[in-house]
Amino acid sequence: MKATRVYLLLHVLLSAGVLVHSFEPVTTTLFGLGLGLAAVGGPIYHYLHESCSPRWIHFNPRGLQADLEAKLFGQHIASRIILKAVTGFMVNDNPKSPLVLSLHGTTGTGKNFVSKMIADNMYKEGMKSSFVHMFTAELHFPHPSRIETYKAQLQQWIKGNVTNCARSMFVFDEMDKMPPGLIDSIKPYLEYYESLDGVSYRKAIFIFLSNAGGESITQTALDFWKAGRNRETLKLRDLEEALSLSVFNNQNSGLWHTSLIDKNLVDIFVPFLPLEYRHVAQCVMAEMKARNLPANKAVADKVASDMVYSSKTERIFSPKGCKTIASKLNLYT
Numbered sequence: 001m002k003a004t005r006v007y008l009l010l011h012v013l014l015s016a017g018v019l020v021h022s023f024e025p026v027t028t029t030l031f032g033l034g035l036g037l038a039a040v041g042g043p044i045y046h047y048l049h050e051s052c053s054p055r056w057i058h059f060n061p062r063g064l065q066a067d068l069e070a071k072l073f074g075q076h077i078a079s080r081i082i083l084k085a086v087t088g089f090m091v092n093d094n095p096k097s098p099l100v101l102s103l104h105g106t107t108g109t110g111k112n113f114v115s116k117m118i119a120d121n122m123y124k125e126g127m128k129s130s131f132v133h134m135f136t137a138e139l140h141f142p143h144p145s146r147i148e149t150y151k152a153q154l155q156q157w158i159k160g161n162v163t164n165c166a167r168s169m170f171v172f173d174e175m176d177k178m179p180p181g182l183i184d185s186i187k188p189y190l191e192y193y194e195s196l197d198g199v200s201y202r203k204a205i206f207i208f209l210s211n212a213g214g215e216s217i218t219q220t221a222l223d224f225w226k227a228g229r230n231r232e233t234l235k236l237r238d239l240e241e242a243l244s245l246s247v248f249n250n251q252n253s254g255l256w257h258t259s260l261i262d263k264n265l266v267d268i269f270v271p272f273l274p275l276e277y278r279h280v281a282q283c284v285m286a287e288m289k290a291r292n293l294p295a296n297k298a299v300a301d302k303v304a305s306d307m308v309y310s311s312k313t314e315r316i317f318s319p320k321g322c323k324t325i326a327s328k329l330n331l332y333t
C-alpha cells in the first residue's frame with residue numbers, strides 16, 4: 001500500500017518536471033516575440049488602440065439580428081423595431097438626422113441589455129468603446145440645484161465627442177431621474193441641421209431608457225392576455241397611444257414637456273413588454289449557459305416559479321423581469 005503511494009508521488013513529480021521542461025522553449029519564444037513587438041511598437045499601438053475608423057467601428061446587422069433573436073426573450077416588438085431602425089440608420093451613409101430611440105418598460109425587461117447588443121454589434125470594444133457614452137442621473141447629474149452647470153457640461157461633452165467621432169453613441173439611463181430640463185439642452189443636436197458650429201450630429205445615436213409608460217404597457221399586455229389573445233400578436237400600434245400619453249403626462253418621465261416630444265425629435269418610442277414566467281425561466285437557462293453550468297430545466301423552472309409574481313397583475317408577469325436572476329441562481333446550485 002505504502003510503496004504504491006510513494007511510487008505514485010514520484011510519478012507525479014517526474015511528470016511535473018517533464019512539463020516544466022517542455023515549457024521552456026515556449027517561454028523563450030514568447031520573450032523573443034515580446035522584443036520584436038517592442039521594436040515595431042508605434043504602428044502596432046495604433047493598430048491596437050481604438051480609433052474612429054472602420055477597423056473599430058463596423059456595424060454588423062446580422063450579428064445584431066442573431067443576438068436579438070437568440071438572447072432577447074419575450075420582446076417581439078422591441079426586437080423587430082430596433083433591428084429595423086438601427087439597420088436602416090446605419091446603412092445610410094448620409095442620414096438626415098441622428099437616430100433617436102426612447103426605450104420604455106418596467107424594470108428588468110431588457111432595455112440596458114439591448115443597448116449593449118447594439119453597442120456590441122457596432123463597436124469592436126462594445127460598451128467599453130470610447131465612442132459609447134452612458135449617462136446616469138445619479139452618477140453624472142446628482143444635484144438638481146446645479147442644473148445650469150450640468151446643461152453646459154452635457155452640451156460640451158456631446159459636442160466634443162461628436163467632433164472626435166461622428167459615429168458616437170449616447171445612452172441616457174434612467175431618464176425618469178434626470179433633472180427636469182436637462183434633456184432640453186441637447187435638443188439642438190437632435191434636429192435636422194446640416195451642422196451646428198461646423199459639427200454635424202447626423203451620424204450619432206441617442207438612446208433614452210426609462211420606466212415611464214411601463215405600467216400602461218403592462219396594462220395593455222394584461223388586457224390582451226385576459227382576452228385570450230396571443231402575446232406575439234400584440235402590435236406596436238396597440239401600445240403606441242397609451243405609451244405616448246403616459247410618457248407625456250408623467251412629470252417624472254424626464255421627457256415631460258420637453259420640446260423633444262413637442263417637436264417630434266424622438267424617432268421611435270420602443271415598448272418593452274413585461275416578462276412572463278416562461279421568459280424568466282429562459283433567462284435562467286441563459287444564465288446557466290453563460291456560467292458553463294449544465295442546462296437544467298427543472299432548476300430554471302424552480303428559480304422562475306419562486307420569483308414573487310405581481311398580485312396586481314394576476315401573477316402573470318414577473319415584477320422585476322429578469323433582474324436578480326443571476327444572484328437567485330446561486331441559491332439553487
Ligand SMILES: Nc1ncnc2c1ncn2[C@@H]1O[C@H](COP(=O)(O)OP(=O)(O)OP(=O)(O)O)[C@@H](O)[C@H]1O
Nearest residue numbers: 071072073106107108109110111112113283322323
Ligand atoms: N427580455 C430579456 N431577455 C433576456 N434577458 C433579459 C431580458 N430582460 C432582462 N434580461 C436579463 O436581465 C438583466 C437585467 O436587465 P436590464 O438591465 O436590461 O433591465 P432594464 O430593462 O434596463 O431594467 P431597469 O428599468 O430596472 O433599468 C440583463 O442583463 C439580462 O441578463
Ligand SMILES: *[C@@H]1O[C@H](CO)[C@@H](O)[C@H](O)[C@H]1NC(C)=O
Nearest residue numbers: 133134156157158159160161
Ligand atoms: C466625452 O464624454 C465624456 C463623458 O462620457 C466626457 O468625460 C469627455 O470629457 C467628453 N469628451 C469631450 C472631448 O468632450
Ligand SMILES: [Mg+2]
Nearest residue numbers: 111112173209
Ligand atoms: Mg436599466
